[in-house]
Amino acid sequence: MVFIGGAGNMAGAVIGGMVANGYPADKIVATGRDEQKLKAFCDRTGVHGRTDNLAAVKEADVVVLSVKPQVMQALCETIAPEVSANKPLVITLAAGIPLSAYQRWLGAGVPIVRAMPNTPALVGTGVTGLYAGEGVTDEHKSVATQMAQAVGIAQWVAEESGIDEIIAVSGSGPAYYFQFMESMIDAAEKAGMDRADAERLTLQTALGAAKLAVAADVDVAQLKRNVMSPNGTTERAIKRFQEGGLPQLVEQAMTDCAARAAEMAQELDK
Template sequence: MVFIGGAGNMAGAVIGGMVASGYPVDKIVATGRNQDKLKDFCSRTGVHGSTDNLAAIQNADVVVLSVKPQVMKALCETIASEVSARKPLVITLAAGIPLAAYQRWLGPGVPIVRAMPNTPALVGTGVTGLYAGEGVTNEHKSVATQMADAVGIAQWVEAESGIDQVIAVSGSGPAYYFQFMESMIDAAEKAGMDRADAERLTLQTALGAAKLAVAADVDVAQLKRNVMSPNGTTERAIKRFQEGGLPQLVEQAMGDCAARAAEMAKELDK
């Protein structure tokens, strides 16, 4: 398995997760342009390294593309001859680029999986949305699932447009929670709490709530009700959120996010 751009943050997190879960390090190659950074990454993880993308993929069954969307077309053009001839499984971690673009850049008949990981993958608690293009076999899907599971959980979608919904929920979702945490910290500080204490309590509360929600056998609505007592402090706070339109605002924001993801796909497909 070759990770082009493998010394970067996201691909590096995936590689680290795979190694930690027992994937053989001698079967992973990471490529990069910065020799010092690549050498340091390979020494830390034990994987092989290369600064030559075309040479690195010559015997690869799986090629993972992890470069910025703006340079993806140029990268694909440099490896297209090898990929179109052998047709390895290609997994792309880049946001926004539709399969149609990869098919033009790499040639017809190449099995391609779009993968949309989120930043919590960096700490092993990520979500990766996955969409399989034409020619992707069950074996290919198993490989992509194993890669995603190494840094969290995998979620396959049936239609490519489903990736936009994944972006709206989990791809961009961490920023929603960071925004809410930031607002809580600011409010606590304005109320007189030391900012460091406010941050410590807010982050631990967010962590605890998430762990409780994952472990519970009831939905989050019931967990919310479990914290609320009639005419109590939590009920008053929740009513303020609801009266202020928080549920509707979340729905609108996620709709905007998905719409922008679709717009970016069109822009990057030009």
Template sequence: MVFIGGAGNMAGAVIEGLLASGYPAERIIATGVNERKLADFSARTGVRVTTDNSAAVAEADVLVLSVKPQVMKDVCLSVAEAVSARAPLVITLAAGIPLAAYRRWLGTGVPLVRAMPNTPALVGTGVTGLYAAEDVSAEQRRIAEQLAEAVGIAHWVDDESGIDQVIAVSGSGPAYYFQFMESMIDAAEKAGMRREDAERLTLQTALGAAKLAVASDVDVAQLKRNVMSPKGTTERAIQRFLNGGLPDLVERAMGDCAARAAEMAKELDN
């Protein structure tokens, strides 16, 4: 398995997740441009490293592309000949680039999977949206799913536009929660709490709420009601959110996010 850009944060997290699940280090090659960073990554993980993308691809049954969208075209074109000769499963971790672009850059006979991980993958609690081209086999889908599950959970979508919805929910979703946490911290500080205390309580509360929701057999609406007493403190706070239009605001923000994802796909495809 070859990771182009493998010493970067996201690819590095996936590699370390694979190693933790028992995948052999000697079967992984990570490429990059910074020799010192590659050497440090190899020393920490035991995987092979190189700055020669084409040489690495020549050994690949699975090729994971983890470079910035802005340089993806150049990277793909530089390894297209090696990819054509080897025909590996290609999994891209880059946001916004449609499979049609990869077919132009790499050739039409390459099985392709788009993977959209989110930043909690860096701590093993990620969500990765997956979309496979029609020529991807069941075994290759399993490999892509194994990759995603090394850093969290996998979610397949039936058509490529579904990736935009995954971005709106989980790809960009962490930032929504960070915004809400920031607002809670700011409000608590304004009310007189020390900021470090407000941050500690807010983050632990967010963690506890998420863990409770994951572990519970009831939906989040019921969990919310479980905290609310009639005419109590929580009910008054929730009513303020509702009166302020929070549900509608969330819906519109997520719609904007998905729309921008679709726009970016067109821009990057051109």
């Protein structure tokens, strides 16, 4: 398995997760342009390092693309001679680029999976949306699932547009929670709490709520009701959120997010 751009943050997290879960490090090749950074990464993880992308993919059965979207076309055109000839499974971690673009850049008949991980993958608690293009077999899907589960959970979608929905929920979702945390910290500080204390309590509360929701055998609506006493403090706060239109605002924000993801795919496909 070859990771192009493998010493970067996201690919590095995936590789680290795979190795930690028992995938043989000596069967992974990571490529990068910065030789010093690449060597340090390989020394730390035990994987092989290469600086020549074309040579690295020559005999690969799986090629993972993890470079910035703006350089993806140039990369694909560089490795296209080997990829189009050998047709390895290609898994792309780049956001926004549709399969049609990869098919043009890499050649017809190459099995491609779009993977959309989110930033919590960096700490092993990510969500990765996955979409399989034409020619992707069940064995290919198993490989992609294993890769995604090394850093969290995997969610396959039946249509490519489903990746936009994954982005709206999980890809961009961490920022929604960070915004809410930031607002809580700011409000607590304005009320007189030390900012460091406000941050510590807010983050621990968010962590505890998420763990409780994952472990519970009831939905989050019931968990919310469990915290609320009639005419109590929590009920008053929740009513203020509802009167302020928080549910509708969240829905509108997620709709805008998915729409922008679709727009970006069209822009990057030109």
